[in-house]
Amino acid sequence: MEKHPFFMTKAPEAGEPLSPLMEGLQQLKYSETDNTPQELAATYKEDGNYNFKIKKYRLAVISYTEGLKQQCGNSQLESELYNNRAAAHFFLKNYRSCLFDCRAALKIRPSYSKAQARAAQCCMFLHKYDECIDLCDKMLAASPTDKIALELRAKAVAGKKMEERNIRKENVGKRKEKESDQMLLTAMKERGIQIEGTGEEYVSLTALEPNSPMVAQGRVHLDEKGSLVWPVMFLYPEYQVTDFIQEFHEDETFIQHLSAMFDSAPEWDKDCCYIPSKLNIYYESKSRHTLHEVAADDTLGKVLAQRTYVICGGTPCFLVMVRGSKAELSLLASYS
Secondary structure, three states: OOOOOOOOOOOOOOOOOOOHHHHHHHHHHOOOOOOOHHHHHHHHHHHHHHHHHOOOHHHHHHHHHHHHHOOOOOHHHHHHHHHHHHHHHHHOOOHHHHHHHHHHHHHHOOOOHHHHHHHHHHHHHOOOHHHHHHHHHHHHHHOOOOHHHHHHHHHHHHHHHHHHHHHHHHHHHHHHHHHHHHHHHHHHHHHOOEEOOOOOOOOOOHHHOOOOHHHOOOOOEEOOOOOEEEEEEEEEOOOOEEEEEEEEEOOOEHHHHHHHHOOOOOOOOOOOOOOHHHEEEEEEEOOOOEEEEEOOOOEHHHHHOOOOOEEOOOOOEEEEEEOOOHHHHHHHHHHO
């Protein structure tokens, strides 16, 4: 008797086989030949309401969608299907889908208060403050003391002010950044610094973005005195080792940094040969594939202003060798 539809005390579980009588009733319930589109739409609405009540919101969405597919032509019923599906979407936190359905319901019934309230809530979640305010104004026109509308409108007004303030701050920040970038480009142009990938006119700082993971956060910049500060790499071909200096001021000399770096012998310098006074510094000319020697007491700015120096990857690079060593002679021979 439990399987007889008139004596069942609970609904069948998902996937549970139905009795022949129950299956027949189900087919009759959803039959397109035995039901009009409006009757089917109403049936799917009831199913959706049941699933919504037991908090099976995804199933509710499916049921309401099937109801809308019937295109029954009953504006009251269709607006309710859209509104109810919007409610299910809302509890699933599908706020964009919810707002879409609320708009559809309001297109059919412009004064549908439930759809207006839920649409206004979605607009708050989606930061659509103007639309939220407009919806609240319509609700308040019909009911001036509507507590929900009053609270939502106040929040939307506050949210809009905050958003406008943030946009102003962002625009100010962008303008300052643009001015700073232009000052940087002007400084490099005045110094005659050449950047790979650019012509005589610097149009952007894209070519100065470091392409090495070691210096990803160390792009060239101007200090408070207007001096250029560069990320610089020292390469030691003999040991295939690299040193990175995050801030090398253009007025500082190479010997200053080498003296600090080799104050004590690094682990890789087993023979303690890398003594600042016994080191030669070179840079490679990309255009001619030649090496140019750098005087240890030269400033970085003087070297970067050389016509033969081209900065690649936003980071000046220099080769450091022990003067007169076999490794240096081998390196020089490879460029001759």
